[in-house]
Amino acid sequence: MRILIVEDERRSREFLAKGLQEAGYVVDVADDGEEGLQATRENDFDLIVLDVMLPVRDGWHVLEQLRTRGCETPVLFLTARDSVPDRVRGLELGADDYLVKPFAWTEFLARVRTLLRRSPVRTAExxxxxxxxxxxxxxxxxxxxxxxxxxxxxxxxxxxxxxxxxxxxxxxxxxxxxxxxxxxxxxxxxxxxxxxxxxxxxxxxxxxxxxxxxxxxxxxxxxxxx
Missing domain, CATH: 1.10.10.10 (Winged helix-like DNA-binding domain superfamily/Winged helix DNA-binding domain)
Structure with missing residues (x-):
């Protein structure tokens, strides 16, 4: 299964990519919203891990663009923004899950696996x-x-x-x-x-x-x- 990580903080991006690769997933990365959108135009992903506060285009805009063009790939918001309005906004825009930083790696991986099992576009298990x-x-x-x-x-x-x-x-x-x-x-x-x-x-x-x-x-x- 192929996962896209859109995260501008280098250490977080590398940590997530390394952990998911060690768990057996193929991982692509992008460090701003525009690069993330371009990656989704060029490749099919089973899951997108998306930060909210991104350069060029923020996560809200990226998610809105994805859903507007009919992309049903599951999206996991991973962000330090933990207010109720932020969570509600993300879910209303079409996010499938919302995890607040800092987080436990085991919980993150469990949420990734749950979303991949639910995904209508996932590959055969x-x-x-x-x-x-x-x-x-x-x-x-x-x-x-x-x-x-x-x-x-x-x-x-x-x-x-x-x-x-x-x-x-x-x-x-x-x-x-x-x-x-x-x-x-x-x-x-x-x-x-x-x-x-x-x-x-x-x-x-x-x-x-x-x-x-x-x-x-x-x-x-x-x-x-x-």
């Missing part, structure tokens, strides 16, 4: 490809009846491949989506991580699901059924 099954909310994977022990980062990598099954993903795309960093041609981090993932997901099984497209990247698909 269970993905099946051949005998591989991914339980996205619980971050669990198995092939047939055999559980696969994955780290959080390995699960995030596998879920990215699974959600975009049949599509060749470049090393640059994988690096940006999983590690939130630009890919360096001198780095073999993606290949090393993919090698570890293959040893767990493919090596014990006859039917291989992760394939390399020479010079292009990686693809997850069940070629035994094609």
């Amino acid at each position: 269970i993905i099946k490809i051949g005998d591989l099954e991914l339980d996205l909310p619980r971050m669990k994977a198995r092939r047939g009846r055999q559980p696969i022990d994955l780290t959080a980062k390995e699960f995030q990598l596998l879920s990215l491949l699974a959600r975009r099954r049949g599509e060749v993903l470049s090393r640059t795309t994988i690096c940006e989506q999983v590690w939130d960093m630009n890919f360096s041609t001198d780095s073999n981090a993606v290949d090393v991580a993919m090698g570890r993932l293959r040893r767990k997901v493919d090596e014990p099984f006859e039917n291989k699901l992760i394939h390399t497209q020479r010079g292009l990247g990686y693809i997850l698909e069940d070629r035994a059924q094609s």
Whole structure:
């Protein structure tokens, strides 16, 4: 699942992004309201975490624009503004939840998961490809009846491949989506991580699901059924 964080305070933005990535989500960030709106025009998100006090366009305006153009993506307001009129305004504009800073990380993550379960635009919670099954909310994977022990980062990598099954993903795309960093041609981090993932997901099984497209990247698909 893909989450957009629109937050102008750098430390808060980095903290939220890192925590959500470690929880298995793909995260995009924007540091002002206009950049956040532009991101929603270019990509589909399962949830938007939106601050109220933003440069260029504030959170009220961003939410109003989203709902006016028919965007139904759930929005979680995350802000230091805790007055009742502010909360009412946010909910009336179409926010799905409102969390006041400072907050407990466990509560924030619980609210994120609740909104994603309610979301009408969310992706399937269970993905099946051949005998591989991914339980996205619980971050669990198995092939047939055999559980696969994955780290959080390995699960995030596998879920990215699974959600975009049949599509060749470049090393640059994988690096940006999983590690939130630009890919360096001198780095073999993606290949090393993919090698570890293959040893767990493919090596014990006859039917291989992760394939390399020479010079292009990686693809997850069940070629035994094609």
